[in-house]
Amino acid sequence: MLTYFARRLLTLIPMVIVISFLIYLGLELTPGDAVSHMVPPDALSMMDEERLQALRESLGLGKPFIVRYWIWITGVMQGEFGYSLAGGVPISKIFLDRLPATLELSFAALLISTVLGSILGTISALTRGSLTDQSLTVVGMLGVSIPEFFFGLVAILVFALNLNWFPVGGRILPGYDSFWDRLPHLVMPAMVLSIMMTAGVMRYARSSMLDALSRDFIRTARSKGMPEWRVNILHGFRVALTPVIVLIGFRLPVLIGGSVIIEQVFQWPGIGKEFVSAVRSQDYPLVMMVALFSVLAVLIASLIVDLLTAIIDPRVRLGE
Amino acid sequence: MANDVALTVKALKTYIYTNNRCNRALDGVSFEIRQGKTLCIVGESGCGKSVTAASIMQLLPTLSRIEEGEITYHGPDGPVRIDQLPRDGAKMRAIRGKEIAMIFQDPMTALNPVYSIGFQIKEMLKYHTGLGRSDRHSKAIDLLRSMGIPLPKKRVNEYPHLYSGGMRQRAMIAIGMSCNPRILIADEPTTALDVTIQAQIFELMDTLKRDHGTAIMLITHDMGVVAELADDVAVMYMGNIVEAGPVGKVLRNPVHPYTRALLDSIPVLGRGKDQEIKAIPGQTPDPYNRPKGCQFADRCAYRIGACDQMPDEMQVAPDHRVTCWRYEEFAADAAE
Incomplete structure (x- = not known):
């Protein structure tokens, strides 16, 4: 198990290197450079070429691309995230401020979609062909096909403005910052963000469960004389769980992408919202760091998924 | 005479329904399984051998049911009409596994890959015996040892994919025999195994029959196996038993043309x-x-x-x- 974990961890390193390189390359290819964003446009036209060149030299922009990448990535590894172009705030401070909110939202959505999706999918599989199954199928299709921001707007209209159950947006009211005070703020964004993933997990859990239930070992389990629910849960669901967890790992980027939009809709003060404004104002150092962090988040999450799969399915423990 | 009968099947009709059509999978099947004896059920694929086994265990697929006939289990507490018990009722579940156990054709798929062999044996003990946790564990080790599995103390914690085919079938038999059932139904237990392993498995089953007095219902299409193991034979064709009797009579003096044809088709x-x-x-x-x-x-x-x-x-x-x-x-x- 430990060797498996270590090996899996080692494969992350080349992936991080390649992806960070691609991110850097992508921004290199965008028009303009740091100087053109640092200096206001009207001042830019006034400055003569020599001073611009000197400014570029002082920022290290004259060095070859690979060298600049190397300086950047070694800096990041040492915790030097650089400064946001807008206001010159250290990016590490922005992360410290905003990351907890995003993690809270994503984690809540992940939890909801995993639990709700697997439970509904299992119910759907066990009542195959019934009215419950069919209506869950319809709900699942709607969940997958309607965009999240639409659900978000409808939820705000219905639950916040009409019914007044939850606040319209935001995360914390000043003076009310315990978890229970924050919870009402979290409910709507987390639910809306989880809808698409819940629907996906549900559909997948259903087919995975049906597959598991058709296997021979289910008949063996029945032949032992155990109650039907135990056959379904202990033997069916447990085996059906592995592919579902793998699917959840694959869908994580969707969740992160979705949180960018949902944070906008609900004015959730997270990294996603920051990311959108950074892209708008061409704040490239910040954009790069957010992109790198999302990649890291997905990679780490997929590592956790792999470990979970190894724990659940003994056949995966190839390292032994 | 009647005392040594473990199970009676009388005029059993089991129908399977698919796409609004009805397959009369069993069309009036009668036989007896005697205590401490082996009954072999022979026949081509699709003749209803496995449906017979599934009917007795009440493990039929959802869209099938016992239409007519009787299955009577002569247990220690008097006869029980299995066909009248609800499929998943407590009574049927108490019989299934404890009184009548079953081993399946393909040990590769019949064991759950995500649980250790020990867990799958102990599961049976948990439902049918009052043994405590540590007693169940040592009983599982004993069972594996008596099935001839080397290093049972280590093997009991291993998962099915680390077992070879023959060992998996031994583990299956260990599960089946864990509660000393009165009847063991074996549905082509060696079809998926090597010939050398086949002989070992059959020898094991024969030993169990002699040591525990277990009645065995062996489903097979291998006439060689029948000759070697069976006390009684029932030859099935298209949901009927066409010929049945003691192995000596049926194999030596086959009367039905189908039995004769079957025997003629063996090199x-x-x-x-x-x-x-x-x-x-x-x-x-x-x-x-x-x-x-x-x-x-x-x-x-x-x-x-x-x-x-x-x-x-x-x-x-x-x-x-x-x-x-x-x-x-x-x-x-x-x-x-």
Whole structure:
């Protein structure tokens, strides 16, 4: 198990290197450079070429691309995230401020979609062909096909403005910052963000469960004389769980992408919202760091998924 | 005589429904399983062997049911009509596994890959015995040891994918035998295994039969296995038992043309490569479009006009029955 974990961890390193390189390359290819964003446009036209060149030299922009990448990535590894172009705030401070909110939202959505999706999918599989199954199928299709921001707007209209159950947006009211005070703020964004993933997990859990239930070992389990629910849960669901967890790992980027939009809709003060404004104002150092962090988040999450799969399915423990 | 009967099946009819059509998978099957004896059920694929086993265990697929007939289990507390018990009721579950256990064809798929072998044995003990946790563990180790699995203390915690095919089937048998069932149903237990392993598995089952007095119902299509292991034989064709009796009589003096054809289709050791193997002509009829009379008539070399009617069951001897109009001629022929 430990060797498996270590090996899996080692494969992350080349992936991080390649992806960070691609991110850097992508921004290199965008028009303009740091100087053109640092200096206001009207001042830019006034400055003569020599001073611009000197400014570029002082920022290290004259060095070859690979060298600049190397300086950047070694800096990041040492915790030097650089400064946001807008206001010159250290990016590490922005992360410290905003990351907890995003993690809270994503984690809540992940939890909801995993639990709700697997439970509904299992119910759907066990009542195959019934009215419950069919209506869950319809709900699942709607969940997958309607965009999240639409659900978000409808939820705000219905639950916040009409019914007044939850606040319209935001995360914390000043003076009310315990978890229970924050919870009402979290409910709507987390639910809306989880809808698409819940629907996906549900559909997948259903087919995975049906597959598991058709296997021979289910008949063996029945032949032992155990109650039907135990056959379904202990033997069916447990085996059906592995592919579902793998699917959840694959869908994580969707969740992160979705949180960018949902944070906008609900004015959730997270990294996603920051990311959108950074892209708008061409704040490239910040954009790069957010992109790198999302990649890291997905990679780490997929590592956790792999470990979970190894724990659940003994056949995966190839390292032994 | 009646005391040593472990299970009676009488005129059992099990139908399977698919796409609004009905397959009369079992069309009036009767037999007995005797305590401490092996009954072999032989027949081609699709003749209803496995459906018979599933009917007894009440493990039929959802869209099938026992329409008529009786399955009576003669347990320690008197006879129980299995066919009248609800499929997943507590009574049926108490019988399933404890009184009547079953081992399956393919040990590769019949064991759950995500649980250790020990867990899957202990599961059985948990439901049917009052043993505590540590007692169950040591009992599981004992069972594996008695099945001839090396290093049982280590092996008990291993997962099925680390077991070889033969070992998995031994583990299956360990699960089946864990509660000392009175009847063990084995549905082609060695079809998926090597020939050398086959012999070991059968030897194991024979030992269990002798040591525990377990009645065994062995489903097979291997006549060699029948000759070696069976006390009684029932030959099935298209949901009927066409011939049944003690192994000596049925194999030595087969009366039904189908039994004879089956025996003729086996190559005999020592006759060389060029011996003629008589395959049975034709194919088994479509179960949704059955012939009216004797199901075997279309493929039978001895067909007569009367075969358009389903023959009754005739007694060749008190313990030897056959379903064929011309049984007297064949019986006389066999006696010569």
